[in-house]
Amino acid sequence: MISSSIVGFPRVGSDRAHKFALEKYWRKKITVEELVEAGKKIKLRNWEFESKAGIEQIVVGDFSYYDHILDLAVAFNVIPSRFKDVKRGDGLEDKFEFYFSLARGAKSTANGNNIEGDSIHPLEMTKWFDTNYHCLVPEISKHTEFKLTNKDLVEEYVHAKNQGYNAKPVIVGPATFIYFSKFEDNTSTESKWDYLNKLIPLYADLILELEKNGAKMIQIDEPILATTLDSEVLDAFDRAYKLLGGLIESKRNIGYGDPYYKIKLFLANYYSSYDENFDVATSIDIFDGFHFDLVNGISDIPKILEKGFKNKTLSLGLVDGRNVWKTDLKERFNFFIKNFAGLDPSVSVIINSSCSLLHLPLTVKKEKDYLETDLYRLLSFASEKVIEISQLTTMISVYRESRSLVAFDENFQDSKFKKVFICKHSRPNPDTKPRKTGPNEDKFTRISSFQGRKKIQNEYFNLPIYPTTTIGSFPQTTDIRSKRRAYKSGEITYEQYLDEIKRKIIDCIHLQFELDLDVFVNGEYERTDMVEFFGENLEGMEVTTNGWVQSYGSRYVKPPIIFAHVYRGNPMTCELMEFTLKTIQSVLDSIGSTKKKYVKAILTGPVTIVKWSFPRNDIPISEVTKQVAMAIREEVIDLEAIGVHMIQVDEPAIREGLPLKKKDQDEYKQWAIESFRTATSGINDFTQIHTHMCYSDFYEIIEIIKGLDVDVLTIESVKSNMKFLNNLVPGKENYEAGIGPGAYDVHSPAIPSKEEIIERIKQYTKYFDKKSVWINPDCGNKTRTEAELKPALQNMIAVAKQLRIQEGEN
């Protein structure tokens, strides 16, 4: 039997209904009932769409008002004790207020009379595997009281069933939940996995409740199986699911569930192969079926065939859920025939997406008026992928029934679509085009080693100790946004738009003089987003108009599409940097100062540009990244030539690019380092290269960090409690470059006090030579308001000055 399904569908809704409903609710512009209504509407439309497209098992449980891991934490009562005084009533509004307080922080009402007390910080966020989606981090402690506090999934299932749908509930499994959870500091790895057993009864109850309500199957997502797991974790996984099986059985015996129909349990792994986890995972007999990612996990195929899976169900993830290219149905059909034509007839097959379609924009139709036709016809977003799955399923079932090898129906797809675009529109191969060369022709290595450059740079810049700077972006105010919209819709000219940007730069420079920062930036006002900007400016890349993909909560980003050889047509940031230099000089002249003021240019690094885009898939991603690296190298050389001698190349996504499987990581480390060094090595020794990283646990990439050979590293470390810095201590890891570990958390609107900043800097100087420590916020200021920015920076700079006096160096 052949049927079709998807692993999950985007939550965005048409015209970003999800984002706008959330934000309106937070601004109290709509009621909680209206918010719920908006959510329901999105779900209903998704179900209807999937069903009309011919998908047999439509999905419930893939929607979330904020994040699916947060949903589970709330459902399982995994609530950190600091929220104990936040009201948790039964009413709809209380329910949502509590839920959002976990995601966004709250004010305590400990005194019982609703007078706002201290602020309670939200759950941390972390990257969901190797994607740019962020999930929340549940916090588990010995005080956690695991219990099922809601049955939202069951209600949703019943809702879909009542609408007449054949619905498949999906839920993230207990092991993946534990994997993302945070534990008290003294929890050993072993006891961390012991908590799995506390979750199992809750899963059993939920599963039986679904069974009782008529669900025929449930998909349990355990993408931790795509990572390299220690044997004790794998053992814990095995034990937990066996426990689940036993528990379900014994509960059925005392009347839970449905006496006539046993719900089928499907295990889903995606983003990579099961590999060395295959045997354990597929031998757990409570699973009736298994999902395989047959785009990014094809190395499992021999094992699948060997195992045979008689009388089980195989869900074959044949359609790429991570990239935007139209599926070559003929190729996928042939792939199926080649590999799976010989499956035992007792195996039920589900044709599926490789992973959830959450990482894709909703529909390519919204781009029709904006993209070049040749590119447009190559693309397929979430909705189009659903249709492809349905078509592929029909093709395969026709073949299976007729056993005809010529069953591929050409009508399903314009077979000419193939990758013509890449050939037709390929601009000159960047390797054959003459390149801008700089003072250093070596492709990977700077002229002198770090120590040699340090001496030169110290003399050249003559900065005080504890130099102060920012990470690049300043608040994106509504006036810039409206001017940008006006320019994009043709209401104002490019020159008029640029004038507005220049006005903002002037203000930004004046503000930095007033604050007395040591190293200036120009505010990144011309960029909506640090990757989209380069997508707009580099050749071989294109940005979409409506291609929104959820990053977290109500935040959606528009990843650019890399469709051909990437190269730099024209300088991208030089004009505004020249303007910035002039502005600074004119201020200096006006006050008759002969002091030098340095400005740091900000670029996005090659790994991050590619990681946060949809890359072409006909050449390896390492090649695409190297092309981008050459383009950034030219920009770096040009910036130096116009007199910008500090250049920050941001790589916040470098950690997330690390392959899930340990065995693939070394190769990645090598090309990621090579790409960054290609971008940053074409210059003189006096030019100082900075990089910035954030949102990650950096411990695993220390080798990369050291390999980048930067002069200064600014790194988000406030939220991670400096755990990582421990490992960069001189002597331990011999990290010797300048370091700006973040004086305060820029993501919080609270103004950091001088005391808290001093405390942090003191911590840092325990680890690092005070001469290497830079003082800066831990990330860009784009999301702050101007009113929040100024007092925060004032406190930060006051601290630097105070410390210099204390150290006797002014």
Ligand SMILES: [Zn+2]
């Ligand atoms: Zn950052």
